[in-house]
Amino acid sequence: MLLKPRKPLEPGLKQTLRPAPEPAYCAFCRNALAAPPRLRGPTDLHGAVCPRCAATYIADPTGKQGGEALMTALRIMADGDDDRAMGLREGIDYDSRVLAWSESSNEVDPSLDATRYGVGRLWFFRARGLADA
Numbered sequence: 001m002l003l004k005p006r007k008p009l010e011p012g013l014k015q016t017l018r019p020a021p022e023p024a025y026c027a028f029c030r031n032a033l034a035a036p037p038r039l040r041g042p043t044d045l046h047g048a049v050c051p052r053c054a055a056t057y058i059a060d061p062t063g064k065q066g067g068e069a070l071m072t073a074l075r076i077m078a079d080g081d082d083d084r085a086m087g088l089r090e091g092i093d094y095d096s097r098v099l100a101w102s103e104s105s106n107e108v109d110p111s112l113d114a115t116r117y118g119v120g121r122l123w124f125f126r127a128r129g130l131a132d133a
Contacts, residue, residue, distance in 0.1 A: 018111035025108065027097035027124040029053040035106040045072055055126035061103035063119045070096075073125040097124045 024033045031052040036059045039047050045068060047058040056076045058069040071085070077094060078085035088094055100112035101122040114121050 019109075021102065021105065021107040021109040023108075024099075024101060024106045024122065026050040026053060026055055026057065027099050027122070028055045028095075028126050033057065033122075035059075035103075039072065043068065043072055045069060047072065047076070049076070050124075053126060055124050058123045058125075059101065059103065060121045060123060061101075063117065063121050066121070066123065069121075069123040070125075073123065077125060077127050092128065094125050094127050096126075098122070099124070 024035070025031060026033055029050065029052045031050055033048075033050065036046040036048040036057060039045050039058075045058055045060065045065065047056065047069075049056050056073045058073050060066060060069050074085040074088050074094075075082065078088065090096055098114045099108040099122045100110075100114040101108050101120045103120055108122065112119055
C-alpha cells in the first residue's frame with residue numbers, strides 16, 4: 001500500500017505544535033513536585049505525598065504497574081491497614097488522576113496519552129473530604 005502525499009496546509013492556517021513537556025506537578029493542585037523517592041517495603045515503586053494538597057503520588061516509569069501503584073497508594077491512604085485499604089472506593093472515598101511522565105527528566109508531557117501501554121505514568125490518589133487547593 002502506497003502512502004498518499006500529505007495535503008498542504010490551507011493558506012492562513014498555522015500548524016499547531018504539540019505542548020512542550022513541563023516539570024512534574026500535582027494533578028490536583030498543580031504544585032511542583034520533586035522526583036519521588038523509593039518507597040519502603042516490598043516494592044520497587046517510588047512515591048510521596050504532595051505537600052500542598054496531601055495527594056499520594058506513585059511513579060510508574062514503565063507504565064505497566066498500575067495495579068501495584070493503586071494498591072500501594074490505598075495502603076498509604078489507609079495508614080498501612082490492608083483491610084481498610086481494600087474497602088476504599090474510587091469516587092466515594094478517593095479520587096484518582098494520571099499523567100504521562102518521564103523518569104529521566106521528571107517531566108509530564110500533556111501531549112502524550114497517559115493510558116497508552118508503555119508510557120511512564122505518575123498516578124495521583126487523594127482522599128475525599130480534603131479541601132481543594
